[in-house]
Amino acid sequence: MHDIADCMTETPPTARRERIAQRLEAGQTVVAAALAGEFAVSEDAIRRDLRALAAEGRCRRVYGGALPLSPAVGPMAVRATQAMERKQALAVAAARLVTEGEVIFLDSGSANLALAEALPDDLGLTVVTNSVPIAAALMARPGLDLIVLGGAVNRTVGGVVDASAVLAVQQLSLDRCFLGACALSARHGACAFDAGDAAFKRALVEASEKLVLLAVTEKLGTRAPHRVAPLEAFEALVLEDDAPEALVAELGQAGARIVIA
Structure with missing residues (x-):
């Protein structure tokens, strides 16, 4: 009625x-x-x-x-199968930012899963992750040292983001973190839908010397309820080549280096 x-x-x-x-x-x-x-x-x-x-x-x-919906909505198992070629292009561009001997963190996310497969084997990298799929992908890479955080798995996020994981991150000193985000905008920065995931990501921001974010075009200009980090906190944003010029300009003006895949 x-x-x-x-x-x-x-x-x-x-x-x-x-x-x-x-x-x-x-x-x-x-x-x-x-x-x-x-x-x-x-x-x-x-x-x-x-x-x-x-x-x-x-x-x-x-x-x-x-x-508005972000492409980050939905279980990680589903997101990992979507827009694979586009995420692989982002991953190849992001992998070029890594330097020899770094300790890097790969946060949960389907683009970071593609990055795990794109990382070079010959740089003596140590990779830390909270992501079950990323850890599984790196198990077969003997040229990379792997550290996996333990705790209760959030299936939607695709990894561990509970209090024990936050405590573990607080003990780390990371050269570079590839942060995952559900939404990205010039005004709100990087955001997440899940409160626990957002708290975990904030701990990563504090533990990392450099932050990088890979974002498919659909995430640009969207927002999620929980803020994680402002754009000026990022060393680089890796975006697709079809990203709208106006949005790219807004993101660049906020202080982040823009890398186009």
Whole structure:
């Protein structure tokens, strides 16, 4: 049963919902109160729209509104099979940043899984990771020393991000960290959906001399609820060659070096 305000508005509920979805797909955050005023309906009506869109997998609900989806949504086992060639291109570009004898951290993430396979064997690298898939990929690489953090595995993240993992990171001294992120923007920096994952990533930021982030184009200009690090904290952002010029310029102006794969 629709609210009286629904019947009074000139925009039918289905059309209104589609217009909201188009904004989300364009990377815009939506606020329920603002939408209610714009469409002359109640906030309850807008919340129903957002619940329906979330159920269809077209947005992520947050308090007071909704966020556009990031390609980081979904289990790691699924993400690892998506856009593989594009992530391999990012990985090849990122691997060139590594120098001899470094202790590097590969954070959980499908792009970093591709990077694990692209790392050279002849630089005497020590690789630390919290990721189960990354650790499995590196087990077959005798030219790389491997350290795996222990703890409870978060299947969506694809690795360990609990309190024991945070404590382990706090004892590390890392030359370079390839940080994973669910979303990236000039205003909000690198963000994550999961609170525990975000806390773990912040510990990595503190433990690392240099930070690098690999990001597919769909993550650019999006945001997630938990901030991890501002752009100026990164030595480099490795982006795809189809990244929109305006977004690339915004990211560069925030202080990070841009590497185009």
